[in-house]
Amino acid sequence: MSINNATSTRDGAGLRPLTGATATAPRAGTDADQPILTARGVTKRFPGVLALDNVQFDLRRGEVHALCGENGAGKSTLMKIISGLYRLDDGEVVYKGEPRHFHSIQDAQAAGITLIHQELNLVPHLTVAENIYLAREPKKGLFVDRRKMEADAQVYLDRLKVNIKASDLVLTLSVARQQMVEIAKALSLDAEILIMDEPTSSLTESEIDRLFEIIQELKADGVGIIYISHRLDELRRIVDRVTVMRDGRYVSTRDLADITVDDIVAAMVGRSLEDKFPERTSVPGDEEIMSVRGLTRHGVFDNVSFTLRKGEILGFAGLMGAGRTEVARAIFGADHRHGGSIALSGRDLSIASPIDAIEAGIAYLSEDRKLNGLAVGMSVKANITMANMAAVSNRMGLIDDRAEREAAEQYVRLLNVKTPSISQIARNLSGGNQQKVVIAKWLFRKSRVLFFDEPTRGIDVGAKFAIYQLLDELARDGIGVVLITSELPEILGMTDRVVVFHEGEVTGILETCRTNQEEIMQYASGVKRMPC
Template sequence: MSEYRLEVRGVTKVFPGTRALDQVQLQVRPGEVHALCGENGAGKSTLMNIIGGVFPPTEGEILFEGAPIAPRSPKEAQDIGIGFVHQELSLCPHLTAAENIFIGRLPHKGGMIDFKRLWADADMVLKQFNANFPSSALVSELTVSEQQIIEIAKSVSLNCKLLILDEPTSSLTEKETARLFDLVKELSGRGISILYISHRMAEIFEICDRVTVFKDGTYVTTMDTGDICADDIIRAMVGRELGNLYPTKSSCIAADDPVLEVNGLTGSIFREVSFALRRGEILGFAGLVGAGRSEVMRGLCAIDPIRSGQVVLNGRPCAFHTYRDAVDAGICYLTEDRKTQGLFLEMSIKNNMSSANMKGVSHGIWLDDKLERSLANGFVEQLAIKIPGIEYPISSLSGGNQQKCLIGKWLSLAPKVIIMDEPTRGIDVGAKREIHALLRQLAESGVGVIVVSSELPEVIGVSDRVAVMHEGCLAGFLEGEEVREENIMKLASGEQLAEKELRQ
């Protein structure tokens, strides 16, 4: 019996013009929760796609329970005992939970689908995970957390022995994340190996036994999590001391120079929201999931309708009827969901970078390729975006470089106010540092910056002031030494802060 459930030996993968993996190795033990870390572009996804049967390696071998394997499709990988839950869940939204779990192997009776048996079998599988929804529920009506349970249940029902989880908590609440961790520990206790891909250090140290680090397509090290700290992983990932994750905050923001004023903004799930954004400041928005942070931003930009309220930009009241109106006035919103709402994934990097500023790269109705290339290359250089070329599809880039392209797309309009919703979701620690520095540069150039983030360390580290929301209302503002995690959580939970807490 092999010591390892999965063993990767000297795997290399070459794509045209790039070596994505170079002689990497990985060993995962039975029942182990093993983290795989690395900056975006380190080769993690490439290796997972090889293990999952999406494409073959150029050289090297993979052993599963001591035997060589070479899955030629995801189906073959499933048959071997490998389950893969992608960051973007791959369920059929208009089918039921039961149909998704048993898709491709639905029970039949008399030439017809035996729904009675299907629901019974699915309920039995879901019961193992304490699911609080029926197997007959449509996937489109379930939360992301519940959909994730279906993906995991599907793999377990196929008797998987190795489960790959790719950034599984990126769209989950704290409560849902805790539930997932309980599930991971339960599966590990059954002897199922978990390969856990994440950028979140706290998660790695909470549930993982060991961690392997890749850098630039090469293997760096494997370490026991009990013997190391987060800085050890970060040093291995970036190959250097990272320095401060957050840039120095501004010390000279004029309180009487607002670039944006929002008065009494009311929408479907938020009410009477008023705040001012000072020129050159980064204003953070914090709050629990469902508090209405993103909805306020979408409302003030006219992406979503509002019932009442006023937006004042540089002292002039504005009446936005469409998002285009807001953009033309100088307010840009960078969505939290860059892949489905922010970028055109199958289009080129060049086309994505110019897509918000067609007037700037056109003559009448004709696109000027020279202007488009100049715009794209300018922001690639300015934002230090790592790309193979501007004609490549933007889907080929890492999450951090996609986010930089999205920022460049809107900076091409020279906005007065830029709103960033979850600016570093799903990107590695090195790219986070670069984006945090970019936000500070924008603020210092006079752009008003609003950051909406679910990560409290990010809100605290990057913001000059923090607005905290609770159940659709602004619960309060924190500034200077008041900006502490405990104060944010108290306001976000509906508690009032004592005067002494604000002064501490």
């Protein structure tokens, strides 16, 4: 099957010259306003869930059409149907005037529809060219024509004006560059529709700028782009129309020029959000709960010191790779450290592993839930009690079923986790609810210090607000909260003080109410530095 697809794609490529910008010259005889893709009445059921209910969507050539909605609204499901990953139960997808349903990703790609996943799908140990031409390698007789493959790949990379060599190994590239490789691959497939799922979630500002330039160029070439993002503020820069979905249903489609971000949010959550952040009700106490002195891990971070008070929300700000996550992991015992001391309520701790840290009352909620935080194949109940099995079992290690169920149910209610039951497998929950399950795990452990590493990444607006409220409540209960985030508004909206990192060093510790975004950026970029 893949061989067939490969051939058909290669035939398609043969029709048009591989000469940079002219490769996708405007198609003659097509009306720009005529949709290239129309989905009508799309319905998809999963066991026990109606994931999509009679949804509609359309895309024009040369248009960037944003798809917005909270997690669990059905955006990804709809995109997976359009790109051939799922089959629809009802309704139809009309592509270029014909009803189509694709049986596989390859099938859709051959027809010109490419989905770029949030988690990139590249093979790290192959070169860029090998990835771009994976399963459709140009051949010379029996063998791969490496020279042609790299030359062809380079054409697409150059067209994106990115400084990537076709012979580079993918694992040596940053996430942003890997994304460019995915886009180059889509170009090489003569994509007429490009679906981008959260493309900017792990990019820096300048990388985002470059991505947007590329999107503009693709748009000018007539490529239709479906753009999924939780960062509503960036829509204004590239998007033409916005379709909002909620709870698996279609809500509305509007020209972006006619509406505001607040309108979108209101449509997404079905109510208007007064504010992005809840009122802070907690006031940090005077009592110092944790004190970190001279924490060092050679080559990663150096001489990091800070204190955390009871009921305080302390922000960790800094650019990517500044060492914030690494410091948190070292305090938690997940990574080795070379020096420094950690004291909890004045008592020095010797933390060699997460077991020691958890024992002392420290918890770490990792930035990558699925990778480090959640056993997605296990039930909500098992995840909630995982860090505190001792509380629901006797000394022999025999689990008390009832105690465990009650504990899980209590925390599901407390955090308002949306799940049909505590036996539900965690994989089937939306991102925001998965995050709540992880938080529940640490609350059940009665932790005194909680590190939240990017707790709202990839979570929708409504769920974000709920998480913020939770942070505030935790602080009000006297827990010390450390909030690691790349979103400066979060730092300003939620924290009492902020520790700013630059290249593995603390450059400043600021009172949040007496600082602003610009000042934090100056410390984060190393322009300003506090005397220690």
